[in-house]
Amino acid sequence: MREFPKEFLLGGATADFQYEGGFNEGGRGLHSHDFETSGSVDCLRQISLKLKDGSRGTVNYRDSLPDGAEARLYDDIYYPSHQATDFFNHVEEDIGLMAEMGFQVYRFSICWSRIYPTGDEDMPNEEGLEFYDKVIDELLKNNIEPMITICHDELPFYLCKTYDGWSSRHVIDCYVKYAKTLFERYKGKVKYWITFNEINAVGGYAQIGTHKQDHQTHYQAVHHMFVASSKAIQLGHQIMPESMFGTMFALSEIYPATCHPEDIFAAYQKRRESLFFVDVMARGKYPNYTKEIFERKNIHIIKEKDDDQWIKDYPLDFISFSYYRSTIADRHSTFDIMGGDVNPYLELTPWGWPVDPLGLRYCLNELYDRYQKPLFVVENGLGAVDILEKDGSIHDDYRIQYVNDHLAQIRDAITIDHVPCFGYTMWGWIDVVSLSTGEMKKRYGFVYVDMDDNGKGSLKRYKKDSFYWFQKVIKSQGKIIHGGKE
Numbered sequence: 001m002r003e004f005p006k007e008f009l010l011g012g013a014t015a016d017f018q019y020e021g022g023f024n025e026g027g028r029g030l031h032s033h034d035f036e037t038s039g040s041v042d043c044l045r046q047i048s049l050k051l052k053d054g055s056r057g058t059v060n061y062r063d064s065l066p067d068g069a070e071a072r073l074y075d076d077i078y079y080p081s082h083q084a085t086d087f088f089n090h091v092e093e094d095i096g097l098m099a100e101m102g103f104q105v106y107r108f109s110i111c112w113s114r115i116y117p118t119g120d121e122d123m124p125n126e127e128g129l130e131f132y133d134k135v136i137d138e139l140l141k142n143n144i145e146p147m148i149t150i151c152h153d154e155l156p157f158y159l160c161k162t163y164d165g166w167s168s169r170h171v172i173d174c175y176v177k178y179a180k181t182l183f184e185r186y187k188g189k190v191k192y193w194i195t196f197n198e199i200n201a202v203g204g205y206a207q208i209g210t211h212k213q214d215h216q217t218h219y220q221a222v223h224h225m226f227v228a229s230s231k232a233i234q235l236g237h238q239i240m241p242e243s244m245f246g247t248m249f250a251l252s253e254i255y256p257a258t259c260h261p262e263d264i265f266a267a268y269q270k271r272r273e274s275l276f277f278v279d280v281m282a283r284g285k286y287p288n289y290t291k292e293i294f295e296r297k298n299i300h301i302i303k304e305k306d307d308d309q310w311i312k313d314y315p316l317d318f319i320s321f322s323y324y325r326s327t328i329a330d331r332h333s334t335f336d337i338m339g340g341d342v343n344p345y346l347e348l349t350p351w352g353w354p355v356d357p358l359g360l361r362y363c364l365n366e367l368y369d370r371y372q373k374p375l376f377v378v379e380n381g382l383g384a385v386d387i388l389e390k391d392g393s394i395h396d397d398y399r400i401q402y403v404n405d406h407l408a409q410i411r412d413a414i415t416i417d418h419v420p421c422f423g424y425t426m427w428g429w430i431d432v433v434s435l436s437t438g439e440m441k442k443r444y445g446f447v448y449v450d451m452d453d454n455g456k457g458s459l460k461r462y463k464k465d466s467f468y469w470f471q472k473v474i475k476s477q478g479k480i481i482h483g484g485k486e
């Protein structure tokens with residue numbers, strides 16, 4: 001029986017706008033996800049708008065806003081992130097559940113607009129900081145290592161409206177000021193920091209705050225995020241010498257659809273477009289092939305004199321990533337980082353995501369071969385419909401199977417391939433609102449939250465069968481996981 005190394009951390013992950021709620025409490029400002037409606041697998045979420053002529057409108061959450069339109073809230077629309085699954089009012093109870101499972105780590109994001117309501121203030125909102133003081137102290141009391149995502153795909157609405165989000169360099173300064181506030185407040189308490197979530201997959205007004213979503217705007221915005229990340233790492237190391245910094249990348253594998261050389265090369269190029277972001281942030285420079293991508297997409301990055309130096313001097317200490325699925329590409333594929341074609345050898349989840357545990361071992365090996373930095377799987381999990389039985393039980397053997405099979409591959413990558421992966425946080429350890437569809441019925445958790453797609457329900461927490469199973473996984477440090485090369 002093999003187990004994870006003693007120092008391997010097991011736990012769960014969430015993001016504030018999917019979990020925290022309390023959108024108008026404690027002085028929190030509006031942020032970019034507050035305007036998203038709920039949706040479904042066939043109709044993705046929309047951003048509610050006031051159009052140029054004053055009338056109401058909506059736009060798909062990853063599309064450009066129509067000219068002159070601005071995000072706007074309406075009383076008769078349901079916005080899932082406002083309440084989410086209400087961590088705001090369940091801090092002790094939920095951390096108690098984490099502790100009962102034996103969590104060694106909890107990855108969560110801080111809501112930027114709870115700390116700087118507009119993003120542009122000189123002084124932070126003390127009440128917002130007090131909320132996270134409570135969360136962090138409660139975690140530490142329960143021996144759970146906090147891992148903080150500074151920015152999980154969101155920014156204060158004021159920065160989107162006034163500066164066009166990350167297309168403006170001014171937002172770099174706002175981000176660094178916000179990060180510095182967190183470092184000064186949580187030094188000595190928080191060691192692991194993630195500067196951005198899925199930086200290689202962000203897109204749309206809600207995630208980067210830009211009104212337009214063309215390639216030029218997008219890559220320029222991401223360049224600003226690269227610089228902001230490096231500046232935060234410099235400050236973070238200075239304020240907290242023991243700290244370790246990562247950025248999170250969406251790295252679901254991309255395989256060639258056939259062994260036709262053109263398909264192999266096409267898949268390689270697609271993968272590289274995704275790894276481009278890791279190359280810049282882990283190796284500290286724009287790689288040579290950037291020129292080809294930028295020429296093809298007609299991108300001209302405007303840089304300031306010191307930008308490249310910042311990126312070079314302050315690369316990542318570790319690489320964290322999400323892995324949910326794999327995908328295939330051939331010479332005709334047109335998808336752009338997200339999406340992709342379906343592998344005929346793999347089964348799909350009810351939301352159409354191919355399930356591929358071995359792809360995770362492949363990915364861990366690929367990343368370590370390429371970067372030689374410690375790795376952390378900060379998101380992985382299964383979105384499924386769960387049934388709450390009359391006696392309060394939930395029999396989610398499909399989730400146990402999914403998480404077991406992925407953990408088995410991580411264990412193989414560590415114990416057989418000697419890849420230094422130092423932890424795993426299961427995504428949505430408690431049910432949260434889905435990022436892409438805004439649904440509640442797409443559930444990931446070990447803990448069920450009584451709430452439906454319209455935000456109705458008691459918010460009561462119920463332990464699923466997977467809760468008790470994961471408790472045993474942690475207790476045995478992974479020994480009870482089966483599969484992989486036993």
Ligand code: BG6
Nearest residue numbers: 015197198383433434435436437
């Ligand atoms: C990742 C995000 O892309 O995938 C999470 O970092 C998200 O925020 C997760 O929730 C799963 O996606 P979804 O759409 O099923 O919630």
